[in-house]
Amino acid sequence: MNHFLDIHQTDPADLRQIIDNAAAMKAARNGRPRGAPDDDQPLKDHMVALIFEKPSTRTRVSFDVGVRQMGGQTMVLSGADMQLGHGETIADTARVLSRYVDMIMIRTFEEQTLLEMAEYASVPVINGLTNRTHPCQIMADIQTFEEHRGPIKGRKVVWSGDGNNVFASFAHAAKQFDFDLVFTGPEPLDPERALDGLYTTERDPQKAVEGADLVVTDTWVSMHDPQSARERRHNQLRGYQVNDALMALAKPDALFMHCLPAHRDDEATSSVMDGPHSVIFDEAENRLHAQKAVMRWCLGA
Ligand code: CP
Numbered sequence: 001m002n003h004f005l006d007i008h009q010t011d012p013a014d015l016r017q018i019i020d021n022a023a024a025m026k027a028a029r030n031g032r033p034r035g036a037p038d039d040d041q042p043l044k045d046h047m048v049a050l051i052f053e054k055p056s057t058r059t060r061v062s063f064d065v066g067v068r069q070m071g072g073q074t075m076v077l078s079g080a081d082m083q084l085g086h087g088e089t090i091a092d093t094a095r096v097l098s099r100y101v102d103m104i105m106i107r108t109f110e111e112q113t114l115l116e117m118a119e120y121a122s123v124p125v126i127n128g129l130t131n132r133t134h135p136c137q138i139m140a141d142i143q144t145f146e147e148h149r150g151p152i153k154g155r156k157v158v159w160s161g162d163g164n165n166v167f168a169s170f171a172h173a174a175k176q177f178d179f180d181l182v183f184t185g186p187e188p189l190d191p192e193r194a195l196d197g198l199y200t201t202e203r204d205p206q207k208a209v210e211g212a213d214l215v216v217t218d219t220w221v222s223m224h225d226p227q228s229a230r231e232r233r234h235n236q237l238r239g240y241q242v243n244d245a246l247m248a249l250a251k252p253d254a255l256f257m258h259c260l261p262a263h264r265d266d267e268a269t270s271s272v273m274d275g276p277h278s279v280i281f282d283e284a285e286n287r288l289h290a291q292k293a294v295m296r297w298c299l300g301a
């Protein structure tokens, strides 16, 4: 069994196999009429716990649907409703859940919670986002880029905005999938130092996007950020909005991505989000396919 905790902790050959499987499963699924039976049931008789300590639409629904499509069943659990949210240790929770379920996906705040869950669980644990990383999102994003533009190896990816958890997983992916990643954003919102060496920085967003194959952004205020930071961050990040003028400086066939949910007309304009470069809803769909491939890899199924 394998945990899927972070992209930099997963072997590049395994990551490639997951992306290729995701694409194959997507083709098989989308080639069948809606509602037609699916004989590919690797999670038959498997129960998967989906734990959320933060809100979610895509992660929650795509994991739930993905498990069911593969023949398994799910329990969606709110961290606040579990004893975990009322003082029971993560280690005890992990050991108890491992007696009931075959896999655990957790969205949490501190990375330490995820790591402790993985340490004490005897079933695979999947990272559904922490304050530091969001690997499942970036697996879907790599799948999305490659289905539109071919191999991501050697391409130029530009991140404009906050150096946050989603950026961190892009930085890990840049090394594992061998693409160039440029960060453009204000110095106070630089990515954490642990990511140094995985990307380059260009403060001027217009220079940064020159020659970009992919432009990416995300919310300016993440779920773990204090809401009191909102106004300051808007002032810091206004110049890094992805709008039509900025996209016009990237390659003519550049793609635009956003993991969603978005604050439209803050970090990116609706004209970009709904425009010809945008693949935001393919990204959202591919969460389903990429995570199905991740779950198979975790279980060796
Ligand atoms: N992109 C993403 O993880 O979305 P949710 O917060 O809706 O799960």
Ligand code: NVA
Binding pocket: 129, 164, 165, 166, 218, 219, 221, 222, 223, 224, 259, 260, 261
């Ligand atoms: N950076 C965002 C991503 C949401 C999917 C957050 O952590 O809130």
